[in-house]
Amino acid sequence: MAVALDPAAGAAAAIDAPHITIRGLAKRFGEAVVYDRFDLDLARGKFTSVFGPNGCGKSTLINMIAGLVPPDAGEILFGGKHLAETKIGYVFQNYREALFPWLRSIDNIEYPLKLAQLAKADRRAKVERLVAQLGVKIDLSRYPYELSGGQQQLVSIMRALVVEPEVLFLDEPFSALDYEMTLFMRDQLQAVFDETRTTTILVSHDLEEAVYLADRVLLLSRRPARVADLVAVDLPRPRDAHALSDPDFVRIKGHCLEVFQREVRKA
Amino acid sequence: MKRNVLLPIYGVVGLIAVWYLAVWVRLVDPVLLPPPEKAFAALVKGMAGGKLGQDFLRTVERTLYATAIAGVIAIPLGLVLGANERLYRSVEFVIDFFRSTPASAMFPLFLVIFGVGDKTKVLVAAFGAALVILFNVAYGVMNARKTRLLAAKVMGASRLRVLTDVMLLESLPQTFVGLRNGVSLALVIVVVAEMFIGSIDGLGHRVFEAQQLFDMPDMYAAIFAAGALGYGLNLAFLLVEKRFVHWAGR
Numbered sequence: 001m002a003v004a005l006d007p008a009a010g011a012a013a014a015i016d017a018p019h020i021t022i023r024g025l026a027k028r029f030g031e032a033v034v035y036d037r038f039d040l041d042l043a044r045g046k047f048t049s050v051f052g053p054n055g056c057g058k059s060t061l062i063n064m065i066a067g068l069v070p071p072d073a074g075e076i077l078f079g080g081k082h083l084a085e086t087k088i089g090y091v092f093q094n095y096r097e098a099l100f101p102w103l104r105s106i107d108n109i110e111y112p113l114k115l116a117q118l119a120k121a122d123r124r125a126k127v128e129r130l131v132a133q134l135g136v137k138i139d140l141s142r143y144p145y146e147l148s149g150g151q152q153q154l155v156s157i158m159r160a161l162v163v164e165p166e167v168l169f170l171d172e173p174f175s176a177l178d179y180e181m182t183l184f185m186r187d188q189l190q191a192v193f194d195e196t197r198t199t200t201i202l203v204s205h206d207l208e209e210a211v212y213l214a215d216r217v218l219l220l221s222r223r224p225a226r227v228a229d230l231v232a233v234d235l236p237r238p239r240d241a242h243a244l245s246d247p248d249f250v251r252i253k254g255h256c257l258e259v260f261q262r263e264v265r266k267a
Numbered sequence: 268m269k270r271n272v273l274l275p276i277y278g279v280v281g282l283i284a285v286w287y288l289a290v291w292v293r294l295v296d297p298v299l300l301p302p303p304e305k306a307f308a309a310l311v312k313g314m315a316g317g318k319l320g321q322d323f324l325r326t327v328e329r330t331l332y333a334t335a336i337a338g339v340i341a342i343p344l345g346l347v348l349g350a351n352e353r354l355y356r357s358v359e360f361v362i363d364f365f366r367s368t369p370a371s372a373m374f375p376l377f378l379v380i381f382g383v384g385d386k387t388k389v390l391v392a393a394f395g396a397a398l399v400i401l402f403n404v405a406y407g408v409m410n411a412r413k414t415r416l417l418a419a420k421v422m423g424a425s426r427l428r429v430l431t432d433v434m435l436l437e438s439l440p441q442t443f444v445g446l447r448n449g450v451s452l453a454l455v456i457v458v459v460a461e462m463f464i465g466s467i468d469g470l471g472h473r474v475f476e477a478q479q480l481f482d483m484p485d486m487y488a489a490i491f492a493a494g495a496l497g498y499g500l501n502l503a504f505l506l507v508e509k510r511f512v513h514w515a516g517r
Contacts (some may be wrong), residue, residue, distance in 0.1 A: 068417050090421040097414035101514035102436045111432075112422040145517035159422075 016043030016216070019199045020065060020167065025061060025074035033224040034060055038074070040218075047200045049210035051256065052220030052228070053264050058203045061209060061225070062169050065201070066090050078166060086167065089160030089198075093172040095153040099144040106140035107246060109159045116163065130162055133195055134188070144207050150181035155186060161192065168200045175205060187240075194237055207260070211253045212239060219256060221263045229259045299483060306487035313488050319473055323492050326457055326470040329385065330500065333392035333453040334446070340393075340441060341400035341449075348401070349408025349438065350430055361435055370456050371394030374463075388460035388469075395456050396449035403445025407438030440515040443508040450500050458493055470496070 018041035025038040034057040042048050050058045063069040065076055067083045068090075078086040092098035099108050106127060113123040131140070136158065138151050147155065153173060160168055170189070174182040190213060193200055204210040210217055211233055219228040233252055235243055243249050283303050289295055313319025348355040352463045371392055381387040411434050419433045461471025468491045477486035508515075 066421055068421055088421065090418070091413055092418060095416055097412045098418045099434070100415065100433070101517055102420075102439075102512075115423050115428065143514060143517075145514060163422075 016041070016046060018042065018046035019046075019079055020201075021075075021077050022065070023075050025064065025076070026072045027057070027064060027069070028072060035064075035071070035074075035226045038225065042199065042201065042218075043216060044079070044199055045197045046215040047202065047213055048216045049204045049214035050201065050220065051205075051207060051210045051260065052225065053260070054205075055220050056220045056222055057225045058220060059171050061201055061220075062171060062201055065167075066169050074236050082222045087165045089163060089165035089168045091153070091156050091160050091168070091170040091173045093175055095149070095156045095173075095176070096144075098156055099152060099159075101144055104141055104143055105138065105147065105155045108144065108155055109140065109162050112159060112163045115167055126162055127158075130158055131198065134158070134192060148181070149177050150185055153177065153185060157189065157192065161196070161198075164196075165198060168198045170200070170202045172203055172205060174209070183207075187238075189213065190238060207253060207256055211249065211256060212244065217252075217256055219259045219263070222266060229256075229261050231256055231259075298481070301484045305484040306491070308489055309484035310488035313485065314492065319485075319488060319492060322468050322470050322473040322489070323496065325468045326454070326461065326493070326496065329389050329457045329461075329469065330392065330450065330454045330496075332507070333389045333457060334396055334450045336389070336393040337400050337449055337453065338446060340356035341397040341445075342404055345401045345404025345442075345445075346430065346435060346438065349405035352409055355405050355409065362398060366398040366402055370452070371459055374460065380501055381463040386465075388457055391460060392453040392456040396453040400442070400445040400449045401454055403448070404438055404442045407441025407445075408434045410441070411437035438477055438510075439512050443504065443512060446502055447504045447508075450504060451497060454497050454500065456492075 020040075020042040022038065022040040022042075025035045025040075027033075027035040027251045035132060052058055060069055064071045066088055076083070099105075100111065103111065109127050109130075110123040118126070127140075130136075136154065137156065138147065140155070142157060144152050146175060153176075157170075159171070173189075174185050177185060186209060191197075193213075202210070202213060204213075214233050217229075217231040217233060219231065220226070231252060233249075235246065235248055235252075286300075286303050289302060290297065294300075305502060310319070314323065348358065370391055374387070377391045377394075379386045381390060415433055415437060416429055419429045424432060457469070458471035458474075460466070461469030462475040463471075466472040466475075470489055473489040474486055474493070477483070477489055
């Protein structure tokens with residue numbers, strides 16, 4: 001079990017093939033320096049969870065990578081390519097505001113394909129393939145507001161996946177759901193990742209969730225954010241509820257918590 | 268539930284009762300206030316093939332024309348202004364100023380420009396309605412959910428696509444608020460215009476003429492017809508809104 005107990009940052013990343021390379025990233029909001037000369041490599045085909053103190057800039061990081069927030073300086077490349085040449089999918093925390101309520105669920109999922117000017121038949125075929133792949137049992141002819149919260153977020157995830165993205169971003173996707181639905185959705189997401197092995201970046205405020213889903217846990221420091229640690233989670237997949245009590249899981253989670261608390265206290 | 272359906276009727280019954288009472292105790296000169304049945308008889312007679320029916324249709328026509336012209340100009344303009352908040356802020360004062368100016372104060376100006384006729388009535392009403400619609404559409408766009416705009420952007424939508432696919436629809440609920448207020452205002456202006464400037468038809472003309480002829484049942488009939496029209500237009504827009512903006516607030 002390769003657990004990076006060495007607090008030196010980047011221990012796990014050294015052996016990964018990088019997909020996203022971030023160099024010299026800088027971002028400030030008014031007086032607050034959120035990122036300054038920030039470097040990071042994110043592994044190809046891995047599930048990376050981002051965890052850190054409140055307000056350290058977890059969401060800002062993935063929003064800069066996804067092009068939603070412009071960085072002040074620095075370069076972000078996807079296997080050497082720029083964002084414009086890269087297909088990405090993004091899942092927002094607030095699914096109610098991220099989906100288009102005037103479109104039926106299926107038309108929501110097809111929307112990015114429509115932007116890519118795919119013909120109607122091709123769009124339908126892609127959605128049907130995705131539905132079969134994920135084993136989704138939602139009536140997609142319904143409007144989002146006719147679905148439960150979890151179902152709506154599943155529709156958002158499908159909308160992000162339907163373009164077969166090279167990178168999938170999720171910004172606290174389950175924090176608006178109740179616990180039962182959260183557990184269910186974690187396993188749905190895990191199944192999606194097992195199926196597609198898409199490079200995935202998840203921002204989470206729940207350490208258990210961050211470790212449970214991830215191959216790598218990126219622990220950030222307080223502002224200005226640095227990589228406090230990049231921890232490998234090489235537990236076998238698929239993981240289920242038993243994985244939560246697995247000694248390795250408990251040890252990794254304990255280590256992450258230790259790093260986190262050390263960073264919080266530094267304030 | 269059943270009681271809820273009946274509740275509005277109590278008010279109507281109450282109003283008619285008060286009216287009868289006022290007539291019965293001679294609170295008002297009977298020439299000025301005829302009994303309700305006389306006014307309703309005039310209403311039914313006028314609407315069923317009488318002159319009142321024709322005047323009613325003329326007012327409907329002018330109001331709808333005015334609202335349509337206002338909508339065609341104000342909705343695209345409101346979208347563009349709302350999408351460029353700096354641009355909107357720079358013209359906001361002008362819009363608010365003319366929105367606050369009673370449109371009836373513009374009659375003489377429009378009369379000079381467009382002459383005495385239908386055109387002036389419709390255009391003054393359109394002017395008033397357009398500003399109300401413009402203001403609402405622009406605010407609808409400016410208050411569009413940021414997450415929804417970001418979602419479209421991250422999926423690769425161009426600025427134009429964001430405008431047509433997201434902002435336009437996001438602003439629809441507010442646009443309908445504007446249309447309902449606009450049509451109400453247009454009706455007010457049209458009826459006023461029909462009273463004064465060289466009019467030969469319309470509900471305003473009917474009310475005014477009945478008053479001049481001291482035909483009180485006819486005058487009340489025309490007033491009720493105008494009220495029913497205003498209520499009906501608002502209701503019609505509400506029904507269209509429910510149909511097209513079924514998702515509002517969900």
